[in-house]
Amino acid sequence: MSIRVVVADDQELVRSGFTMILEAQPDIEVVAEAGDGAEAVAAVCRHTPDVLLLDIRMPVMDGLEAARRVCARSSCKVVMLTTFDLDEYVYDALYAGASGFLLKDVRRDDLVHAVRVVAGGDSLLAPTITRRLVADIVRRRREEAATGATPDRLDALTAREVEILRMLARGLSNAEIATTLFVSEHTVKTHVSNVLSKLGLRDRVQAVICAYETGLVAPGAPL
Incomplete structure (x- = not known):
């Protein structure tokens, strides 16, 4: 299957380039392209894709607002596209529910890998830059005192689930967690699913943010 x-970018050459790369893969189908945020939201509603590649800066409706609407209305995974590795909008995009982000100069193989990873329910947490962004998100939110998050949120988790959440925040994959805990990868997936469900989180990215917000993992601490 x-x-x-759906590929959304206001630059036609970028959009077409990503489409060509993805369409060359036997397991990926680009069902639509969009030139602005409003078109992207409409395309998701019309085609119910698994993944939306979404440029942050677009006319009519910017990528951030489009991400909020898509994540609130569907199970489609959103990967933001940005020209700058520290684009300020990335912070809000992750809070809106995006599963990660890619630089527009991403390598062909990395683009394909990212789509497959996100479609499989994982997130783009491995790159150092993404981990730094997550830490910066929490630092900024705490300074603004805007989150209202407290450690009490973790009371619903078992000791093993808290351990799993801590490992997610350190950027470990399911396979790496399984090896560390001497359990099967299927068991880890079950624990991750339970963590997301109990905390009311959309995906692993938001789980990592929660780990930082609640103090389970300290911003700037070794990962």
Whole structure:
């Protein structure tokens, strides 16, 4: 079964380039392209894709607002596209529910890998830059005192689930967690699913943010 993708970028050459790369893969199908945020939201509603590649800066409706609407209304995974590795909008995009982000100069293989990873329910947490962004998100939110998050949120978790959440925040994959805990990867997936469900989180990215917000993992601490 193919991974269904919508590519949204206001630059036609960028959009076409990503589409060509993805369409060359036997397991990926680009079902639509969009030139602005409003078109992207409409395309998701019309085609129900698995993944939306979404440029942050676009006309009519910017990528951030489009991400909020898509994440609130569907199970489509959103990957933000940005020209700058520290684009301020990335912070809010992750809070809106995006599963990660890619630089527009991403390598062909990394683009394909990212789509497959996100479609499989994982997130783009491995790159150092993403981990730094997550830490910066929490630091900024705490300074603004805008989150209202407290450690009490973790009371619903078992000791093992808290341990799993801590490992997620350190950027470990399911396979790496399984090896560390001497359990099967299926068991880890079950624990991760339970963590997301109990905390009311959309995906692993938001789980990592929660770990920082609640103080389970301290910003700037070794990962």
